Amino acid sequence: MELEGIYKSADSETCSKGNERELDRDEDIDANKYQNLSQTEARAQNQRGLTGRSKCVVLSTVCFGLMCSLLVVAVIVLHIKLMEEREIHATLMLQTSSRYQTEKDQLQNSFSSLSQKKLELETRVKDLTAEKSQLQRHFDSLSQKKLELETRVSDLTAEKSQFQNSSNSLNQKKLELENELRKLSEQAIGCLVASNKEMSWSDSRKYCRDRGGDLVIIKSEKKQRCISSFIKEMVWIGLTDIQKEGNMTWVDNSPLKQGFWEKNEPNDAGGKEDCIELNPGKTVLNNWNDIPCSDKRKCVCEI
Template identity: 30%
Template sequence: MEMRSNLYANSEVAAGNRSYSEASEYSYEDVYVNEDNMDAHKTRSTEKPAKIASGTNTAGSTCHRLTAVCLGLLCVLLLAAITVLWVKFTAERNQLQTRLNNVTNQNEQLKDNCCQNKLAAIDLYGQQGWFYFRSKLYYISLEMKTWSEGRQDCNNRGADLVIINSREEQEFTVKMVGNSKAWIGLTDTAKEGEWKWVDGTEFTTEYWKENEPNDIDNNEDCVEQTNKKGWNDNACSEKQMWICEKSAF
């Protein structure tokens, strides 16, 4: 009886040991399975952000490349525009410089011509009594003749009786006359009251003395410059000094 009791007891112990062993095996297997599941979960958890990060990096790189390309194109266009403007500016500057050079050369030539002519006029004045004033030469006679004779003398000198067109010229001829009188190139011999210069033009500026012209005895058809800073009509047969005028150039 005791032997049976021991056998049963041993059987129960063995069964208990198998149960414990099996439970232990299951426990270890569950741990391994759980660890595998956790590793797999960790792997999936880490893979997703990697994929997301990879996608984000790809989009960012593409955006950066597009930005770089756009900036490059803008730089190229800006450089092209600057080049075109520079070429245009250079061409216009060269044209302006050429025009300026031409004008400068022309001015220098005019100066040279003017100075040469003025020197020639001064020499002429020193030799024959001509005065230079504003591109014109003026001669006042030292003798007295009628209006027609005085004009003929001017013609013989390559000139004509003076034509006065400005206040400055009027004042200049008054100084030439001084305290005397001198014929000028104004007359109404063709038609009474229609005063004309010797070149056939009507006068547009007049410097008559007070109460002149008065045509005394209906015989005063020629004009003289007086020392009173004004014109006076007188008989053309009167003998006066005269003033000739011609271009200096």
């Protein structure tokens, strides 16, 4: 471009100086030579430019090809990686699916087991509910029975209290009657004392004598009945045949005139029965019996 500008500037100067063309013919010839030389150089330069551009094009083409190859390789690598990732993903999905299936089976088994357990528990609850209802009915029945028994106990307690009061009243009446009987007996036969200890006939007589009296003497039916009603146990009386067998004598040495013997008594059984007891448990009248004097009996003293 700079050379063309120079040539154009030289042409302009040639035109403007036409008249001087001849004068400057040598200069024109030189100029033409120079121009030709320049054109040759320009063509050579153009030829060199074409050659450079061809190299650039080839280089560019090679570069483009390399880039395309790299791009293809990159695409292939990416595709392989993508396939590997897909394969890994598929494997993971398969493993995950297998694990999920296993967990699902386990959960299904657990659910089935829990469902069975639930049914068993529901059955157990139903049984317990029925048992509870039965126990509740039994409890209600027992509660009703308890109330009835409490009412019965209350009634019996009231009756017992009433009977107790009646018993106390009767005991009081009995004591009063016994006191009255004792007074009547004492008025009838004098002062009688019954011992609390069982002794032989001789010891019993000593017991009475130590108290200023002697064993009781019975010489009337009235006194026999009175003493038999007064005492409750078998007792010694003041009669014996210890001095002479068969000769019954009172402790005041008076002979027996009227006896109140049991049937078939006195029998002096074994030849050893010489002292007389009175047994009020059979009858109030005929209740005498001869027994061995060493036997132990309570006694009635007449003071």
